[in-house]
Amino acid sequence: MTQQPPKVPQAALVGVRNFRDLGGLPTADGRRVREGVLFRSGHLAHATEEDTVFLDALKLHTVFDFRNAADIKLEGPDVTLNGVRNVNLPLSDPADGAGFWTMVREGDLNTLRKLLDEGRAAQRMINSYRTLLTTRLGEHSRMLGAIAEDSSPVLMHCSAGKDRAGLSIAVTLLALGVERDVIEADYLESAAAHRRYKIWRKGGGEDTMSPEVLTLLLPLFDARIEYLAAAFTTIEETWGDSERYLTEGLGFTAPQRERLRERLLTD
Numbered sequence: 001m002t003q004q005p006p007k008v009p010q011a012a013l014v015g016v017r018n019f020r021d022l023g024g025l026p027t028a029d030g031r032r033v034r035e036g037v038l039f040r041s042g043h044l045a046h047a048t049e050e051d052t053v054f055l056d057a058l059k060l061h062t063v064f065d066f067r068n069a070a071d072i073k074l075e076g077p078d079v080t081l082n083g084v085r086n087v088n089l090p091l092s093d094p095a096d097g098a099g100f101w102t103m104v105r106e107g108d109l110n111t112l113r114k115l116l117d118e119g120r121a122a123q124r125m126i127n128s129y130r131t132l133l134t135t136r137l138g139e140h141s142r143m144l145g146a147i148a149e150d151s152s153p154v155l156m157h158c159s160a161g162k163d164r165a166g167l168s169i170a171v172t173l174l175a176l177g178v179e180r181d182v183i184e185a186d187y188l189e190s191a192a193a194h195r196r197y198k199i200w201r202k203g204g205g206e207d208t209m210s211p212e213v214l215t216l217l218l219p220l221f222d223a224r225i226e227y228l229a230a231a232f233t234t235i236e237e238t239w240g241d242s243e244r245y246l247t248e249g250l251g252f253t254a255p256q257r258e259r260l261r262e263r264l265l266t267d
Contacts, residue, residue, distance in 0.1 A: 017042035018161035042161035045076035062151035066164040121219035148260040190223035
C-alpha cells in the first residue's frame with residue numbers, strides 16, 4: 001500500500017511562512033499535479049522542532065533555496081532535514097539591491113517616501129519580475145532539468161516564498177501544462193495575511209512601523225496579479241508564447257518535459 005504524504009496541519013507551520021502543497025492543480029489536458037511532490041514556502045531558517053518533524057515526514061528529495069548570500073546572512077541558513085539535497089540557486093545577485101533593502105529596513109520616513117511612494121514600490125516589483133524572467137534562464141533551466149531527472153519530491157523557497165519562489169513555481173507549472181489562470185490563482189494565495197513575510201524594521205521610533213510606513217512597504221511584501229502578469233507579458237514579448245520560452249529560452253527539451261510530467265502529474 002502506497003504511503004500517503006502527510007497533510008498540512010490545521011494550524012499553520014509556526015516558523016515557516018507561506019507553505020503549501022501544489023497537489024491537485026489541474027493541467028490543460030485533464031491531469032493534475034500529484035500530492036506530495038511539489039511544495040513551496042518561505043525560508044526554513046526559523047522552522048521550529050515541530051515544523052522540522054513535519055518537513056522531514058514529507059520525504060523531500062531536494063530543497064531549492066533561491067535566496068542570495070545577503071538573505072541568508074540576515075535570516076540564517078535553512079534547518080537541516082534528513083536525507084535532503086539542498087541546492088542554493090540564487091535568483092538575485094547578493095549586491096543587487098542590497099542598499100535598497102538596507103534603506104527599507106533602516107531608512108527614515110522621508111527616505112522611504114522618496115524610495116517607494118507614488119507607485120515606485122510596485123513598479124520596482126514589476127521590473128524585478130521582468131528581469132528575473134529574462135536574466136535567470138540558466139537557473140530555471142537547471143531547476144527544471146534536475147526535477148525531471150531525479151529531484152522530487154521538491155520544495156522551492158526564497159525568503160517570503162512569494163517572488164523568486166513564486167516565479168519558479170510558475171515556470172514549473174507552465175512546463176507541466178497548467179493554464180495561466182490556475183497559476184495566477186495559486187500565486188495570489190501568497191497575499192493572504194497569514195502567509196506574508198514578517199516585515200522587519202530596525203529602530204524603535206514612532207515612525208518605525210507607522211501606518212504610513214506600512215502602506216509604503218506593502219507593495220514589496222504583497223502578491224499582486226500585475227507582478228506575475230509582467231512576467232507572462234515578458235514571455236509573450238520575448239518568445240511569443242510559453243512553448244517557445246520553454247524550448248528556446250530554457251532549452252527544456254520535449255523528452256525532459258515528458259519526464260517532468262511523469263514525475264509530477266497524475267491522471
